[in-house]
Amino acid sequence: MAANFLSDFNINKFNIFSNPLKMFFPKKMVGIDIGTSSIKVVEISRWGQGEALENYGEIKSLSLYKEPFINMQKGGYLLSNYFISRAIRAVLDEAKIKTKSVIFSIPDFSTFCTSFELPPMEARELKEAVYYNASQYIPLPVNEATLDWKLIGGTPGDKQSALKIFLVAIPNQIIQDYQKIAQMAGVELYAVEAEAMGLSRALVKENKGCICLVDIGVQSTTINIIDNKNLKNSYSIDFAGSQLNYSIASALGLGHLQAEELKNSEGLTSTKEEVSKTLYMLIDPLIIKVKKVLSDFYLQEGKEVDAIYLTGGTSSLPGLKEYFSEVLKKKVEIPNCFSDLLYPPILEETIEKIAPSFSVATGVARGGLGT
Numbered sequence: 001m002a003a004n005f006l007s008d009f010n011i012n013k014f015n016i017f018s019n020p021l022k023m024f025f026p027k028k029m030v031g032i033d034i035g036t037s038s039i040k041v042v043e044i045s046r047w048g049q050g051e052a053l054e055n056y057g058e059i060k061s062l063s064l065y066k067e068p069f070i071n072m073q074k075g076g077y078l079l080s081n082y083f084i085s086r087a088i089r090a091v092l093d094e095a096k097i098k099t100k101s102v103i104f105s106i107p108d109f110s111t112f113c114t115s116f117e118l119p120p121m122e123a124r125e126l127k128e129a130v131y132y133n134a135s136q137y138i139p140l141p142v143n144e145a146t147l148d149w150k151l152i153g154g155t156p157g158d159k160q161s162a163l164k165i166f167l168v169a170i171p172n173q174i175i176q177d178y179q180k181i182a183q184m185a186g187v188e189l190y191a192v193e194a195e196a197m198g199l200s201r202a203l204v205k206e207n208k209g210c211i212c213l214v215d216i217g218v219q220s221t222t223i224n225i226i227d228n229k230n231l232k233n234s235y236s237i238d239f240a241g242s243q244l245n246y247s248i249a250s251a252l253g254l255g256h257l258q259a260e261e262l263k264n265s266e267g268l269t270s271t272k273e274e275v276s277k278t279l280y281m282l283i284d285p286l287i288i289k290v291k292k293v294l295s296d297f298y299l300q301e302g303k304e305v306d307a308i309y310l311t312g313g314t315s316s317l318p319g320l321k322e323y324f325s326e327v328l329k330k331k332v333e334i335p336n337c338f339s340d341l342l343y344p345p346i347l348e349e350t351i352e353k354i355a356p357s358f359s360v361a362t363g364v365a366r367g368g369l370g371t
C-alpha cells in the first residue's frame with residue numbers, strides 16, 4: 001500500500017518510507033474528516049515548541065447536494081469520489097489552504113479496532129508477530145487489509161511481560177478510495193488514520209488519567225476508552241444524532257430545519273414536554289451503552305474511568321452534558337480540540353462553538369506533525 005499510517009511514524013521511524021523526506025515530520029499538515037453532514041479541514045503548523053491553527057474550513061453536504069456525503073446503509077459513500085473531491089477542493093480554496101500534504105481520517109464504520117495480547121518478546125520481533133496474529137482478530141483476510149497498531153501495555157525485552165497491542169485494520173479498498181479522492185482533489189495523501197486515534201490525540205492530554213470519550217455525529221457514535229493517553233477500546237455503535245431531528249420533527253409535525261433549530265437551541269432543557277421527552281427517550285439507550293462499556297472496562301482492567309468527554313456536533317445538545325453526569329455519576333466535559341493551539345484571540349468565540357465538530361480533523365493533522 002502506498003498509504004502510510006501515522007503509527008508507523010511513531011513506532012518505526014526508519015522502516016516504512018519509500019520517500020526519504022518523510023523521515024522528518026513536515027512543518028504544516030492538513031487534516032480532513034469526511035463526515036456525514038460536512039467535510040471538515042484543519043491546517044496546523046509547528047510554532048516554536050507548540051503548534052498553531054493556521055486555517056480551518058467546513059463544507060456542508062446540504063449546501064452542495066441534497067444527500068449526505070456518506071450513507072452507511074450503502075456501506076460506504078453515497079456520493080461519488082468525484083463529488084467528494086470537488087467539495088474538498090472547494091473548502092481548501094475557500095479556507096485559502098495551500099499546504100498539499102493531507103491526512104484523511106477513516107470513519108469508524110470502515111475500520112476494525114481490537115486489542116489482544118502477545119507473549120513476551122523483543123521490540124524488533126513485534127511487527128512480524130502483530131501481522132502474524134492479526135488474522136485471528138479481524139473479520140477480513142489480512143492481505144485485503146492495511147494494519148495500523150500500537151503497543152499499549154507491557155515492556156518489549158522483559159521476559160516476564162506480556163505485550164498488549166491495539167490494532168486497527170482498514171480494508172484496502174477503502175484506502176484506495178481515499179487515494180483516488182486525494183488525487184482528484186489535487187492534494188498529496190501523507191497518511192490515513194482511524195478517526196478514534198485522531199480523536200484521542202486531539203482531546204486527551206497528558207496526566208488526565210482514564211477517559212471515556214464519546215463522539216456523537218450524525219450517523220454513528222463511537223465510545224472510546226483512553227487510559228494514560230493510550231486508546232484501549234473503541235466501539236462503533238448505531239446511535240445517530242440525525243435521529244433526534246427526525247423524532248422531534250415527527251413528534252411536533254415540524255420541518256427538518258425547524259426541528260434542527262429547536263433541538264440545537266433547547267435540547268433536553270426544552271420546556272416543551274414533547275421535545276424533552278422525545279430526546280430523553282433517544283438519549284437513554286446511548287447512556288446505557290456507555291454504562292456497558294464502562295462496566296466491561298472495569299471487568300477487563302479493574303479500573304474506573306476518571307471522566308467522560310463528549311465530542312462531535314451532537315455533544316452540544318443543551319442539557320446533554322449535565323444529564324450524562326447525573327446518570328453516570330462522573331465528571332463530564334466537552335473538551336475543545338483547539339485549546340492548546342495558538343490562534344488569533346478574535347477567533348475565540350467562533351472556535352469554541354465549532355470545536356466539537358473539528359476534533360477528528362485536528363487530531364489527525366497533529367499526528368502528521370509528530371504530536
Ligand SMILES: Nc1ncnc2c1ncn2[C@@H]1O[C@H](COP(=O)(O)OP(=O)(O)OP(=O)(O)O)[C@@H](O)[C@H]1O
Pocket residue numbers: 034035036037038070216217218219220221241242260263264265267311312313314315316317318356357
Ligand atoms: N447545539 C446543538 N445541539 C444538538 N446537535 C447539534 C448542535 N449543533 C450541531 N448539532 C448536530 O451535530 C451534527 C453534526 O455533527 P458532526 O459534524 O460531528 O457530524 P458528522 O461528522 O458530519 O457525522 P458522522 O461523524 O456521523 O459522519 C448535526 O446532526 C447537527 O444537527
Ligand SMILES: [Mg+2]
Pocket residue numbers: 035036217218312360
Ligand atoms: Mg464525524
